[in-house]
Amino acid sequence: MNGISRLDIKQLRVLNALLDLKNLSQVARKMGLTQQAISEQLRKLRDLFNDRLFIRQGNSMVPTPKALSMQQPISHILKQLETLLEPDLFIPQTYKGVFTISATDYATQALLPQLFKITRREAPGLKLIVRDFASDNVNQLITAGELDLLITFPEFIPDNLAYVTLLEEQHLCITGCGNYLIKAPLTLAQIAAYPQLVVSPSRANLRGSHDKWFAARDLKRNIVMSVPSFSAVPDILQTTDMIAFYPSRLLPNSKVKQLKIAALPPTFKVIAAWHPRTSDSAIHGWIIEKLKNI
Structure with a gap:
């Protein structure tokens, strides 16, 4: 020996x-x-x-x-x-590194601008990369380390990822500000009959997230148009006779107005998800905490 x-x-x-x-x-x-x-x-x-x-x-x-x-x-x-x-000390002001976020169109508009304001003020050495959310290969990308964090909805992530709920969101019914043909308040049967625009980011089809909610009330929605992102909705509604269900955090918007309806659809969760190997990562924990407080 x-x-x-x-x-x-x-x-x-x-x-x-x-x-x-x-x-x-x-x-x-x-x-x-x-x-x-x-x-x-x-x-x-x-x-x-x-x-x-x-x-x-x-x-x-x-x-x-x-x-x-x-x-x-x-x-x-x-x-x-x-x-x-000794535990790793995480000091935002002196931290230097690159962090990659995959975010839905909703998260890019509703959460990321405020997150970037915080990071620029509190962690100026942190560099952020934002990628479109692609549900088909997100597991492969996050497992390979090409993504650090996902901001999306629970149904879009694989079961092997860890996640936390950031907030609960509510869809509101809206139409273009110039649409004076619709008289409020509206019954759900009236809403179902109006021509509707839906946002379908992962599948190009004429189906919406609240179809089952209407069907449970023996109502079939009159969906006539589908777009891949929320950002396009106000411009389209402003120039057409359609209505849409739209996240409350993206309102108000000068191009659309909220309609009074008999009942609102169920709320939905917005989550942050990550690979379990980074559960103890200080930078992950810091960014998630900031997102939860937005």
């Missing part, structure tokens, strides 16, 4: 304490050990380094030149080992 494999951290701590205190009983009290245990460790150290290391003079232990030559290196080694156990 070579020398390094015979040396352990406890022996280094004993040697460091002896060099500092030069007294066996004081070292024993400091380390919570018996004086016999300290003497046994010293015996092993003498054998390992082939040197007496300390010579007893009265109640003191006088270090040999060999022991004195090791004092600074041992102190340095122990300090380095202590840093391994």
Whole structure:
């Protein structure tokens, strides 16, 4: 067995304490050990380094030149080992790094502008990359480390990801400001009959998230147009006779107005999701906390 494999951290701590205190009983009290245990460790150290290391003079232990030559290196080694156990300190003002977010069209409008305002003020060294949300390959991208965080809806993420709810959102019924043909308040049957625009970011079809809610009331929606993003909705409604269900956080908008209807559809959750391997990441935790407070 070579020398390094015979040396352990406890022996280094004993040697460091002896060099500092030069007294066996004081070292024993400091380390919570018996004086016999300290003497046994010293015996092993003498054998390992082939040197007496300390010579007893009265109640003191006088270090040999060999022991004195090791004092600074041992102190340095122990300090380095202590840093391994210290928690990583995350200081936003001095943090430097790149963080990639995949966000839905909704999140890009409703949450990210305020998040960017916070990060520029509190973490100026943080660089952010925002990518479109692609539900088909999001698991592959986040597993490969190409994405750090997803901001989306629960139904769009795979089961293996960790997530937290950021907020609960409500769809409101809106139409263009110039649409005077619609008289409020409206029954759900009237709403279902009006020509409707839906947002379908992941699938290009004429289906909406509230179809089942209407169907449970024996109503079929008159969906006549589908677009991939919320950002296009106000411009389209402003120039047509259609209505749409639109997230409340994206309102008010000067191009549209809210309609009074008999009942509102169920609320929906907006979440932040990440790979479990980054659950203890300080930068992830900081950004998620900021998002929850927006």
